[in-house]
Amino acid sequence: MSRIPRVLEHLKTGFTSEAVSAARYRAYAHRAEADGRPQLARRWRELAHEKDELARLQLEAAGQVRGGATDLTAEIADERYENEVLYPKLIRDAGADEAVGLFQRVIEAQKDHLEHLTALRRALGASEGDVQMPEEVARAGEPVTAG
Secondary structure (H helix, E strand, O other), X not given: OOOOOHHHHHHHHHHHHXXXXXXXXXXXXXXXXXXXXXXXXXXXXXXXXXXXXXXXXXXXXXXXXXXXXXXXXXXXXXXXXXXXXXXHHHHHHHOOOOHHHHHHHHHHHHHHHHHHHHHHHHXXXXXXXXXXXXXXXXXXXXXXXXX
């Protein structure tokens, strides 16, 4: 039996579905751009933005967007879980598969994300209003590129 109300389960499921679709659409846009189809890429990005908005609405309705340090603390915990539990397990399970290298790249990027989230939480705790955006934190929003 579930420990959370069914409606919250449904909102979280809906959020996950929309967020995953948005990520796929951005990947399709990246491919369309690489294939020389900028208009197709633009449309994929527009659809991804629409999916992101649907995901946001459901996440907020589920009470998962609380603001400030609460959100940062939750995301720091999620990043730590991904870095210390999830991706190391995926690497062990993948064995010699080529995905191991990708998972290792993800862990390295995640370490950066964790540092940026921690810096943001520290900056928010030290401010009376909004946080200042040091250059290295501002760059945290840049996408990870293939290497």
